[in-house]
Amino acid sequence: MSRTVCLSARQIGVIVLLYSIGTTILIIPSGLASDVKQDAWLAALAGVVLNLAFVWYYLRLSRRFGGATLIGYFRKSLGRWIGGVFALLFLLFSFLGASQVIYYIGDFSITHILPNTPMPAIHILFVSIIAMGLWLGLEPLARAAELMFPFVLLMLFLLTVALLPQVQLVNLLPVLESPPPRFVKASLTLIATATLPLAVLLMVFPVHITGDPKKGERMFLLGALIGSIVFFLISFLSITVLGARATAVYLYPSYILARMINIGDFLKRVETILALIWYITVYVKASFYFYGFVAGLTELLGLKSTRTLILPGCILLVLYSLVVYPDQAYSQLYDTTAYVPFAFFSAVVLPLFAWLVDWIREKLRRSSPPPPAPESARRSGAS
Amino acid sequence: MPAQPNPDSIHSQLDDSLSHMKQAFGFSTDLICRELILGRKPGCRMALLYIDGLAQVSDLLQSLLSLLTNTGFAEGAAKEDALQTVKRTLIPEGDVRELERYEETTDALTNGSAVLLLDGSAAALSIGVAQTEKRGVEEPSTQSVIRGPREGFTETLRVNTALVRRKVRNSRLRLESGRAGQVTRTDLAIMYIEGIADPAVVQEVRDRLNDIRIDGILESGYVEEMIQDSTRSPFPTVYNTERPDSVAAALLEGRVAIFVDGTPFVLLVPALFMQFFQAPEDYYQRADFATLLRLLRFLSFFIALLAPSLYIAVTTFHQELIPTSLLISLAGQREGVPFPAFVEALLMEITFEILREAGVRMPKTIGQSVSIVGTLVIGEAAVNAGLVSPAMVIIVSITAISNFVMPAFSMGISIRMIRLVMMGLAASFGLLGIIVGLLALLLHLCSLRSFGTSYMTPFAPLLMSNIKDTLLRIPWSGMLTRPKPAAGKGRNGGQPNRKKGGSSS
Structure with a gap:
């Protein structure tokens, strides 16, 4: 894999x-509200703190990589075969993640934007631009993200400001009604959706970042911080504008939020325009999820270029995204139950184990002065 | 030294060399050979060759003939020195060169120089007396301004380079010349300012120009297509202009200009996306007004790109976006129209493109009839005939007008091509199709490069210091640094100069 691809610290942020x-x-917001009702915004607030904690964990982890990707690190610390198994498990996580994201955008589209269009058509369309992005490479993808970012921010700002008149703080009462275990579960669900997928970005960070690594880490953290503020804000608005019950009932409450915008009977029905936010962010998420899969598999198989796997990978992605969730009810249940431990296992436990082994090895190496020569030879062969 | 080591070197016998030259041109009738005898006694035979129409030899001949009887010559001088003597004492022109090979002499002749062959000398003199028909410096027809210089480039390379030199009076302004086109041997020149232009870019331009392998170059469009980064992109990655002030401004920003003989269009590289939204006039007018104009151009860009597709998407898929009263009136208008919105829009767009193409190619005298027919097919008559709805007519018209707002014609062409794709996407996927189309467009734009610079600079990658001359045009007093990617380091030392060059010349 070429190491010449370079993103700036700002781009990674x-x-x-x-x-x-x-x-x-x-x-x-829907998942949170069904767990903890009107306390969803508090769960989101707790999520902000947990989010930053896990991002800090990923940043510390990434410092040990020494010029490798996460997949490379697995094999470096656990050896060729066990590391390979770990890497495969992790690739499964990114592939599943990508197909879930594609499912959501397809389902969102046929629910709210294009009710009469068949879902496979939307999936094929959306996956084809993901393929285009990956084909062009990381740099154009990052630049496009950089260009879209101001628009997303502007629209989020408009959404927030336009909804302020409809905020009813009474919807927050009573505060802290839900029992602590449900509260913890809600926060963990949030983290599993928002933060743990960031592990896939360790295929890009810090290998493909130029300039000062400290600055890259700062921007990573800043991006995560602003991101968590955004999802806190959306959760808060959902609860205060729609109320806990409605938030839990709708599958995509933030879209309903945008539908609530009505300023003087003049600015209304703008939800389809604001849907641009979701399409852009989901595009970036799906692209990098899938990049993690394609680049990881490329590295694991020792192929020369990630391009080889894009077309077969995309065909798989379209097919699998159509069957990953049979229906909406299943998706809601899966996301709040099975997905959470799965994400924690793939994105926290696996890297942590690799880190632990790496750490113990280093200790052992320190205690026995002569450095084992075959170790480094094997490492260079594996990476 | 052996007498004839190379079959291409000029014979020392005048008769041999003359016949060789005539054969080289296949006895073309416009090759004139004027034989002269210089000096008295045996005299020194010589022949003046030139191509009729390319060279202006009357002055030269007059000077040669008036000195034919020069007594100091011929008698004293040995034959070997004759050439030097002629060169030093007899020729009134400035540009005189000694040639030794036939290839050089034919080159000189086709360039419009006169060639002087002397009996007994294995060399020839080329005398720069080229005199081609020149068009005067006129106002450019493609990029006109309300305020600003009225001069435009002409078809003559030397006139064009002089026009730029007159604006940038600095010895650091470099001009390098070359040739391209194996048959046409067209003159090319690159111009840049040493110390401002990035040497890597200059070298890249040289390399790419040297790599051109083509029979003929008749316009700078040939060169543009041969040196651009990506041929498959609909977007131009080379800028072309007819205006010396645009070229001077670009040079000051560290770009490289490529002049091609025979066309008033000069190429500028690297060309960035932003550049196609900038008009020269932006810099001659108030900064705040120029900024508003730029924003207007961006708006026009999106209207020209998306108006028909948005109309299709909204009327086909997202009727809820339209206010109810407008929706009822739109539905009423479309009641009698037999086609779906996409077909309707496509028909109108194609009709307009046909009209536009006809208007460009048609003799000017018939122009009026085109405009009459045009108002019939895109207008009231088409609506009355029940072929299209009035709203569609408005959409197509605003699209067409917006397209003409682009200061650079080449960007307008890209928009026209992409618009049709967008319409197809909108017809099949509504707003989702448009969003996907825009994403794809954005990705494509971000992947483009022009001579090593990312096409979307300074937005992506973001260069804060360059934003000052993009969407905005901040006042000159605020432009303290040169644009970064193309320029040398440091503050804009030339800024006051640029200010004067911008507003007074």
Whole structure:
């Protein structure tokens, strides 16, 4: 894999931001509200703190990579075969993640934007521009994200400001009604959707970042911080404008939020225009999820170019995104139950284990002075 | 030294070399050979060759003939020195060169120089007396301004370079010449300012120009297509202009200009997306007004790109976006129209494109009839005939007008092509199709490069210091640094100069 691809620190910040709010702002308010009702905004607030904690964990982890990607690090610390198994499990996580995201955008489109269009058509269309982005490479993708970022921010700002007149703080009462276990579960669900997928970005960060690594880490953290503020804001608006019950009932409450905008009977029905936010953020999320899969598999198989796998990967992605969730009810249940431990296993436990092994090895190496020569030879062969 | 090591070197016998030259031109009737005898006694035979119409030899001949009887010559001088003597004492022209090979002499002749062959000398003199028909410096027809210089480039390379030199009076302004086109041997020149232009870009331009392999170059469009980064992109990555002030401004920003003989269009590289939204006049008018104009151009860009597709998407898929009263009136208008909105829009767009093409190619005298027919097919008559709805007529008209707002014609062409794709996407996927189309467009734009610079600079990658002359045009007092990617480091030392060059010349 070529190491010549270079993104700037600012670009990685923008990508982290768009990546962590893609799908999150679309579905999370609903999931939170069904768990903890009007306390959803508090769960989101707790999510902000947890989000930053996990991002800090990823940044610390990435410092150990030493010029490798996450997949490379697995094999470096666990050896060729066990590391390979870990890498495959992680690739499964990114592939599933990508297809879930595609499912959501397809489902969102046929629910709200294009009710009469068949879902496969939308999936094929959307996956084809993901393929185009990956084909062109990381740099154009990052630049496009950088260019779209101001528009997303502007529209989020407009959405927030236009909804302020309809905020009813009474919807927040009573505060802290829900029992602590449900509260914890809600926060974990949020983290599993918003933060843990960031592990896939470790295929890009810090390998493909130019300039000062400290600055890259700062922008990563900043992107995650702003992203978490955005999903907190959306959750808060959903609860205060729509009320806890309605938020839980709708699958995509933030879209309903946009539908509520009505300023003097003049500015209304703008939800289809604001849908641009969701499409852009979901596009970035799906692209980098899928990049993680394609680039990881390329590295694992020792292929020369990621381009080889784009077309077959995209065909798989279209097909799998059509069957990943049979229906909306299943998707809601899966996301709040099975997905959470799965995400924690793939995106937290696997890297943590690799880190632990790496750490123990380093300790052992320090205690026994002569450095094992075959170690480095094997490492260079594996990477 | 052996007498004839190379079959291409000029014979020392005048008769041999003359016949060789005539054969080289296949006895073309416009090759004139004027034989002269210089000096008395045996005299020195010589022949003046030139191509009729390309060279203006009357002055030269007059000077040669008036000195034919020069007594100091011929008698004293040995034959070997004759050439030097002629060169030093007899020729009134400035540009005189010694040639040794036939290839050089034919080159000189086709360039419009006169060639002097001397008996007994294995060399020839080329005398720069080229005199081609020149069009005067006129107002450019493609990029006109309300305020600003009225001069435009002509078809003559030397006139064009002089026009720029007159604006940038600095010895750091470099001009390098070359040839391209294996048959036409067209003159090319590149111009840049040493110390401002990036040497890597200049070298890249040189390399790419040297790599051109083509029979003929008749317009700078040939060169543009041969040196651009991506041939498959609908977007132009080379800028062309007819205006010396645009070229001077671009040079000051660190770009490289490529002049091609025979066309008033000069190429500028690297060309960025933003550049196609900038008109020279932006810099001659008030900064705030120029900024508003720029924003208007961006709006026009999106209208020209998206208006028909938005209309299709909204009327076909998203009727809820239209206010109810407008929706009822639109539905009423479309009641009698037999086609779906997409077909309706496509018909109108194609009709307009036909009209436009006809208007460009048609003799000017018939222009009026085109405009009459045009108002019939895109207008009231088409609506009355029940072929299209009135709203569609308005959409197509505003699209067409917006397209003409683009200061650079080449960008307008790209929009026209992409508009049709967008219409197809809108017809099949509504707003989602448009969003996907825009995403694809954005990705494509972000992947483009022009001579090493990202096409979307300074937006992506973001260069804060360059934003000052993009969407905005801040006042000159605020433009303290040169644009970054193309320029040398440091503050804009030339800024006051640029200010004067911008507003007074």
